[in-house]
Amino acid sequence: MEYFHEISIVGGGPAGIATALSLLKRGIRSTVFEADAVARVKVGETLPPTVLPIFRNLEIxxxxxxxxxAACYGNSWLWGSEKVHDKHFMLHAGGNGWHLQRGIFEESLIGLAEERGVQIVRNAKIMQVKQAGKHWxxxxxxxxxxxxxxxxxxVDATGRKSKIARCLGIERHRYDTLVGVVARFSVDESFELSQQTHIEAVENGWWYAAALSDGQLVTAFMTDAAFLSHTYQHLSGYWNALTETTLIRSLFPGDFQPKPDTVLQIQSAETSFLESVYGENWLATGDAAFAYDPISSYGITSALGAGCYAGxxxxxxxxxAAEALPAYRYLTEKAFSDYLPLWYHQYALEQRWAESPFWKKRIYPGAR
Structure with a gap:
């Protein structure tokens, strides 16, 4: 059976929904095709206060x-030295940031879009794309x-998999093969969890941790796929490695032991981009177009902003307007090119393990 939709957005994450909401503000309805029946649990819980203008622009x-x-009051990091550094959001004009329940946030975002008139089709998996005359x-x-x-x-809003672009034969370029091994630990409610985002560099990667409102502490170990040993893929090895950290381990009660049924998830986190982010009557947005390292804290902020521009x-x-899509390409490419030197600079700050394969791989090409 064949159906017709004026604008089809493949991917119902923040970038796809932001595109649909941005279009709606221009009086244009679209249909979002989302592969999952319900929002999957993802990494990326922290929102800085700088996200507020985008939320207001999209009226969400x-x-x-x-x-x-939960409120997030700042960042705490152990990176480049043995000293812990803190940055408090309360000094920012926007006030505090947030630690999101990511699944709840994305379901609420989809629900809000539906209320406003965006058609959402769930459990819809893209198989093939073909051009037929003037339409797809x-x-x-x-x-x-x-x-x-x-x-x-x-619209390709399918994340790093960039499924639409892949169907069209568009090449994806990768700067690295960063992955994150994620675990969610339930901590006794009597223990007060820190309401900051925590980052700690180690010899073969770095750790991230954030407390959620339900007493969960989300942690992620970030390393290259090539260096991800089996040790980190099993709970006992993962926890043993976590206990060897300084900042991250301090977030847990001293006698804490993870539950045996704690699940580990491995998620891609590489910096990558599409060779072309638009073509004849199509474009890519969010991570499908340009994907950022989680250390940048762009995450949801970047996805929503890109979707807003795309709409x-x-x-x-x-x-x-003949210049509309080329202008979109310019804006998204400019954002990515501005990010790259900052990304290299962040990793260059860590010199304690200069000979470690993980850190050597992150030397700015011009500095080799």
Whole structure:
């Protein structure tokens, strides 16, 4: 069976929904096709106070009032020396940041979009893309049934997998193969968890930790896929490595032991980009276009901002502005090119393990 949708957005994460909401502000409705039936648990809980202007622009700031999200009052890091450094958000004009319950946030974002008129189709997996005259045919499997959707404009918001672009044969370039091994630990409610984001560099990578509102402490060990030993992929080895840290271990009660059923998840976190972020009646947004290292703290902020730009670019393009999509490419490429030297600088600050394969791999090419 074939259906027609004027604009089809493949991917219902923050970038895809932000694109749909941005289009809606321009009076244009779209359909979002999301592969999962419910939002998956993802890493990326921390929002800095600088995210507020984007939330206000998209008119979604009410989502931050949900009591299931916890306040975040700053960052604490052990990086480049043996001294712990702190940066408090309360000195920022925007006040505190947030530690999100990521699944709840994304479900709420989708729900808000639906309330405003965005059509959301869940459990819709993209299989194939073909150009048919002036429109595109998307071959989807929706609730395990194959369906063809004809669309005049399509958006790739499928994250680092960039499924639409891959179907079109667009090459993806990767700067590294960073991965994160994530664990969520339940801590006794009588123990007061720190409401900061914590980062700690170690010889073969770095650790991240953030406390959520339900007494969970989310941790992630970040390293290269090539250096990820089996030790970190099993709870006992992961916990033993965590106990050898200084800052991250201090966040847990002294006698804490993880529950045997604690699940570890491995997620890609590489810095990468598409060779082309737009073409004839399509564009890529969010991580599908440009993906950032989690150390940058861009995450959701970048995804929402990119989606906001994408929506306006599509609206201008459909109204006949020939420069709309090239301008979108320029803005997104400029943001990424501005990020790269900052990314290299951040890793260059850590010199304690200069001969470690992980840190040697992150030397700025011009400094080799």
């Amino acid at each position: 700031e009410e989502l931050l009032d949900d009591p299931r999200h 045919n998307l071959n989807l499997k929706i609730d395990h049934r194959e369906t063809t959707v004809a669309t005049n404009f399509m 306006h670019a599509i609206a201008d393009h459909l109204s006949g």
